[in-house]
Amino acid sequence: MVSSFLLPLSFLLLFLLPLAAAAATDSAVAAATDSAAAQFNFLSLLKKSFKGPSMARWDFNRFNDLDSRANYSYCNLPGLGCDSAGDVVLIDLSSWFLAGDFPAGVCSALPALRALRLGYNEIRNGFPGDLTDCSFLEELNLTHARITGGVPDLSPLRSSLLALDLSNNYFTGEFPVAALANLSLLEYVNFNENPGFEVWKLPEAIAGFTNLKVLILSTTSMRGKIPPWIGNMTSLTDLELSGNFLVGNIPATLGRLQKLQLLELYYNKLTGEIPHELGNLTSLIDIDMSDNHLVGSIPASLCGIPGLQVLQVYTNNLTGEIPQVLGNSSALTILSIYGNKLTGELPVDLGRYSNLIVLEVSENLLSGPLPRYVCAQRQLLYILVVRNNFSGELPASYGECNSLLRFRVNDNNLSGRVPESLFGLPHASIIDLGFNSFEGIIAKSIGNSKNLTALFLPNNKISGVLPPEIGLATSLVKIDLSNNLLSGPIPAELGHLTLLNQLSLQGNKFDSSIPESLSSLKSLNVLNLSNNHLTGKIPDSLCELLPNSLDFSNNQLSGPIPFPLIKQGLIDGVAGNPLLCLPFHVNLTDPVFTLCPRRNFRRRLNNMWIVGVSAILAIFVVLLLVKRWLGKKSVLMKQDAFSSSSSFSYDITSFHKLSFEQHEIVESLIEKNIIGHGGSGTVYKIELSNGEWVAVKKLWSRKTKDPVTAKEEQQGSLDRELRTEVETLGSIRHKNIVKLYCCFSGVDSKLLVYEYMPNGNLWDALHQGKSLLEWNTRHKIALGIAQGIAYLHHDLLFPIVHRDIKSSNILLDADFEPKVADFGIAKVLQAGGNRETSTTVIAGTYGYLAPEYAYSFKATTKCDVYSFGVVLMELVTGKKPVEAEFGENRDIIHWVSSKMSTKECIDEVLDKQLAWNPLKEEMIQFLRIAIRCTYSNPSLRPTMNEVIQLLTEAHPCKPDANGPPFKLVEPRHRKG
Numbered sequence: 001m002v003s004s005f006l007l008p009l010s011f012l013l014l015f016l017l018p019l020a021a022a023a024a025t026d027s028a029v030a031a032a033t034d035s036a037a038a039q040f041n042f043l044s045l046l047k048k049s050f051k052g053p054s055m056a057r058w059d060f061n062r063f064n065d066l067d068s069r070a071n072y073s074y075c076n077l078p079g080l081g082c083d084s085a086g087d088v089v090l091i092d093l094s095s096w097f098l099a100g101d102f103p104a105g106v107c108s109a110l111p112a113l114r115a116l117r118l119g120y121n122e123i124r125n126g127f128p129g130d131l132t133d134c135s136f137l138e139e140l141n142l143t144h145a146r147i148t149g150g151v152p153d154l155s156p157l158r159s160s161l162l163a164l165d166l167s168n169n170y171f172t173g174e175f176p177v178a179a180l181a182n183l184s185l186l187e188y189v190n191f192n193e194n195p196g197f198e199v200w201k202l203p204e205a206i207a208g209f210t211n212l213k214v215l216i217l218s219t220t221s222m223r224g225k226i227p228p229w230i231g232n233m234t235s236l237t238d239l240e241l242s243g244n245f246l247v248g249n250i251p252a253t254l255g256r257l258q259k260l261q262l263l264e265l266y267y268n269k270l271t272g273e274i275p276h277e278l279g280n281l282t283s284l285i286d287i288d289m290s291d292n293h294l295v296g297s298i299p300a301s302l303c304g305i306p307g308l309q310v311l312q313v314y315t316n317n318l319t320g321e322i323p324q325v326l327g328n329s330s331a332l333t334i335l336s337i338y339g340n341k342l343t344g345e346l347p348v349d350l351g352r353y354s355n356l357i358v359l360e361v362s363e364n365l366l367s368g369p370l371p372r373y374v375c376a377q378r379q380l381l382y383i384l385v386v387r388n389n390f391s392g393e394l395p396a397s398y399g400e401c402n403s404l405l406r407f408r409v410n411d412n413n414l415s416g417r418v419p420e421s422l423f424g425l426p427h428a429s430i431i432d433l434g435f436n437s438f439e440g441i442i443a444k445s446i447g448n449s450k451n452l453t454a455l456f457l458p459n460n461k462i463s464g465v466l467p468p469e470i471g472l473a474t475s476l477v478k479i480d481l482s483n484n485l486l487s488g489p490i491p492a493e494l495g496h497l498t499l500l501n502q503l504s505l506q507g508n509k510f511d512s513s514i515p516e517s518l519s520s521l522k523s524l525n526v527l528n529l530s531n532n533h534l535t536g537k538i539p540d541s542l543c544e545l546l547p548n549s550l551d552f553s554n555n556q557l558s559g560p561i562p563f564p565l566i567k568q569g570l571i572d573g574v575a576g577n578p579l580l581c582l583p584f585h586v587n588l589t590d591p592v593f594t595l596c597p598r599r600n601f602r603r604r605l606n607n608m609w610i611v612g613v614s615a616i617l618a619i620f621v622v623l624l625l626v627k628r629w630l631g632k633k634s635v636l637m638k639q640d641a642f643s644s645s646s647s648f649s650y651d652i653t654s655f656h657k658l659s660f661e662q663h664e665i666v667e668s669l670i671e672k673n674i675i676g677h678g679g680s681g682t683v684y685k686i687e688l689s690n691g692e693w694v695a696v697k698k699l700w701s702r703k704t705k706d707p708v709t710a711k712e713e714q715q716g717s718l719d720r721e722l723r724t725e726v727e728t729l730g731s732i733r734h735k736n737i738v739k740l741y742c743c744f745s746g747v748d749s750k751l752l753v754y755e756y757m758p759n760g761n762l763w764d765a766l767h768q769g770k771s772l773l774e775w776n777t778r779h780k781i782a783l784g785i786a787q788g789i790a791y792l793h794h795d796l797l798f799p800i801v802h803r804d805i806k807s808s809n810i811l812l813d814a815d816f817e818p819k820v821a822d823f824g825i826a827k828v829l830q831a832g833g834n835r836e837t838s839t840t841v842i843a844g845t846y847g848y849l850a851p852e853y854a855y856s857f858k859a860t861t862k863c864d865v866y867s868f869g870v871v872l873m874e875l876v877t878g879k880k881p882v883e884a885e886f887g888e889n890r891d892i893i894h895w896v897s898s899k900m901s902t903k904e905c906i907d908e909v910l911d912k913q914l915a916w917n918p919l920k921e922e923m924i925q926f927l928r929i930a931i932r933c934t935y936s937n938p939s940l941r942p943t944m945n946e947v948i949q950l951l952t953e954a955h956p957c958k959p960d961a962n963g964p965p966f967k968l969v970e971p972r973h974r975k976g
């Protein structure tokens with residue numbers, strides 16, 4: 001019975017076994033399919049919530065049938081990598097420019113995940129919290145991901161994580177010290193540029209990390225001392241602690257880091273001496289301890305490290321001599337030690353055996369000769385040895401250093417002849433030899449200096465004639481040859497230098513007449529020809545220019561003083577020319593001039609009637625002129641409109657010579673002349689009787705008894721803005737600053753009369769695009785704006801911060817020369833300089849506003865630099881500062897910086913309309929400069945003068961087309 005029962009059972013078993021086996025295979029398939037489905041589902045979710053055009057590269061339509069899912073076809077998608085089992089181990093969406101939430105559940109859906117790279121995207125809603133559940137995660141890269149909020153406890157990743165890159169985010173709250181202390185497998189840590197963390201100290205536990213090679217904690221609000229136990233971390237190759245609040249000494253134990261190649265400690269508050277044990281860092285390539293309070297000398301042991309390429313210790317209090325051993329180096333490329341109290345001589349052989357790129361030793365107490373071999377390898381870009389006690393001659397070899405961009409040896413005791421070839425350096429943008437005892441001539445080769453923007457030779461003993469070839473150096477913006485022994489004529493060819501802003505030739509022996517051609521220098525701000533032997537008449541045409549500062553005094557000029565000079569009260573500028581005379585009588589106590597002889601009237605005057613009439617006329621004219629003259633002398637002193645019989649009761653304050661009468665303006669304030677309405681008033685475009693155009697802004701004045709306080713306040717701020725605008729603009733003149741001719745104040749309105757800008761503002765020209773702005777035009781606009789702002793920041797007694805630089809405040813004249821306008825919220829900085837001084841009123845425009853504004857409310861010149869950077873980006877990309885395409889909360893700066901970080905994407909940022917442009921490389925260099933201008937750390941932004949240099953040097957044909965690799969102007973904070 002049993003057996004008869006068994007038989008069918010065994011039969012059944014026999015029959016079922018294959019089935020069971022089949023079922024087992026099936027469930028394996030099912031499990032695998034489940035895992036594939038889970039991974040697939042997560043990826044779909046990711047695609048949905050982390051959005052951007054690049055996500056189109058994930059085409060899921062191909063995976064709709066189960067088969068292809070089971071075959072893990074998604075492993076072939078871009079940005080993904082799988083292991084042999086078909087599990088996702090790598091997600092790399094770096095620089096896909098996605099934005100949105102990173103979905104939860106990544107670790108359960110992709111349990112094999114080992115590397116997650118999401119840099120250069122925008123991860124919203126904070127740090128993706130559940131990433132810490134991924135137990136196999138070895139690499140987490142969230143650089144430049146705009147993450148806000150805190151960093152979670154990463155300790156759960158302690159048994160897997162090798163590389164952690166959280167640099168350049170907006171983290172706040174506590175630094176994850178404890179988590180860091182637990183991640184003992186780490187080889188790479190980067191928290192660079194997260195200044196929002198609360199202050200913290202390095203945890204001692206990491207001293208035991210035996211694998212850690214790279215530790216980057218710059219600009220993370222770290223405080224305290226550099227702990228001596230850091231010397232136990234002997235696997236380190238890269239240690240970066242710059243931009244923090246570190247105090248105390250640099251520990252000698254650092255010398256134990258035998259593998260260290262890069263040591264960055266700049267921008268801290270470190271004190272004490274540089275330990276000579278650092279000389280034990282035999283692998284060191286690059287060290288930067290600049291901007292601290294270090295004392296003592298630079299250890300010879302450090303300078304003797306054979307592979308050391310970069311040595312930067314500028315702005316400290318270092319003393320003693322520069323070790324001679326530096327001259328033996330075959331590696332040194334950058335020596336930047338300016339702003340210390342170093343003494344002695346530079347090593348004789350400096351640069352002889354290495355590819356020296358930057359020699360920057362300015363502002364020390366160095367003496368002796370300049371080293372002759374610095375350019376031996378023909379790579380040198382900068383020689384900057386300003387304000388030392390160097391003596392002797394310039395080595396002839398400097399004249400052969402064709403790679404040079406800047407040559408500044410001013411304020412030393414140098415003497416001898418200037419090598420003639422020095423004047424013809426093909427790439428140099430600055431040559432500054434001022435305040436030395438140089439002799440010799442200015443060579444004809446100056447005509448080859450096509451990139452020279454500044455030629456400074458003041459207070460030397462340069463003699464001979466100024467060669468006419470100088471007219472070929474057409475990039476020149478500033479020439480200062482004052483107080484030398486130059487003689488002969490002032491060359492008429494100077495008139496070809498259309499960019500010239502400053503011409504200072506005073507204190508020489510020039511003995512020609514003043515060339516008429518100078519009147520074609522439309523950009524001229526400073527013209528000083530005083531203390532020479534100039535003869536002849538003052539050209540009338542020149543006086544039409546009326547530069548901001550004009551000085552012809554102490555010469556032998558003769559003839560009548562031109563009318564415009566008298567009218568504008570500039571008569572001081574012609575004092576000490578005894579042969580000059582007044583064309584009519586003006587009551588002057590000082591200087592004294594005689595009345596010109598009246599050539600057209602015979603001496604023999606028996607007709608007293610003519611004398612009487614002309615006397616009356618003269619008195620009348622003189623009265624008017626004296627009045628005008630007083631008005632000019634005290635520029636802001638109000639003055640009654642001289643025609644009191646006029647029916648218009650306006651006070652007039654004029655700043656430039658006026659070629660119109662008040663009534664002309666007032667009568668033209670009619671509907672048909674309106675070209676715009678602004679927040680503060682109406683703008684008219686008016687044609688004057690002489691055919692010129694002006695723009696008139698009409699502002700309503702505050703009614704003195706207006707009871708509505710709110711309105712009054714608003715009106716009050718309007719008045720304040722008006723006053724600021726008038727006071728600021730009235731006192732300055734520059735070709736790239738809009739001209740305010742005058743201001744009429746009436747009982748119920750005020751009129752501001754500006755030069756008219758036929759091409760409107762830059763915003764409209766770029767973004768409302770009626771016609772395309774070519775790159776050449778944009779190039780000119782960029783440089784012009786930079787020059788205008790640089791003038792405000794650097795050329796005035798008290799720097800002016802504009803505070804509202806934006807493309808709509810840049811106006812374009814008929815030749816598309818840009819003019820900075822709207823000084824309504826500008827601020828004059830008081831004595832004491834640029835860096836520390838600031839203003840405290842919030843102002844500016846969203847999209848152009850420097851980030852430090854958000855937490856400091858301080859406006860410095862560096863805020864203008866930032867805004868300029870944004871305008872520069874607009875010029876190159878054609879984009880607005882904020883566009884939907886950049887993603888929410890993202891602006892042009894993030895967009896540009898992230899695209900620029902990958903080579904393939906660079907082309908995408910350039911304005912498509914200029915895509916065919918042969919000067920693409922130049923556009924890219926402009927963008928690099930713009931990026932520097934918009935660094936979040938203001939102290940890393942260049943000054944406007946530096947910006948001009950950078951823009952001028954950004955020439956596509958330069959050998960160093962990608963810019964020098966040194967950190968002088970490059971960011972010293974790690975770039976992402």
Ligand SMILES: *[C@@H]1O[C@H](CO)[C@@H](O)[C@H](O)[C@H]1NC(C)=O
Nearest residue numbers: 094119141143163165188976
């Ligand atoms: C993180 O990603 C960025 C952008 O792709 C890359 O430049 C950087 O080297 C990565 N960091 C690490 C540690 O690999």
Ligand SMILES: *[C@@H]1O[C@H](CO)[C@@H](O)[C@H](O)[C@H]1NC(C)=O
Nearest residue numbers: 204205207208229230231232
């Ligand atoms: C550093 O190393 C020294 C000696 O090698 C040891 O005594 C000290 O405890 C270590 N410090 C830390 C914090 O690990």
Ligand SMILES: *[C@@H]1O[C@H](CO)[C@@H](O)[C@H](O)[C@H]1NC(C)=O
Nearest residue numbers: 252253254255256277279280
């Ligand atoms: C540096 O090396 C010298 C020998 O060259 C040695 O005497 C000294 O102790 C070392 N210092 C450190 C901090 O390693």
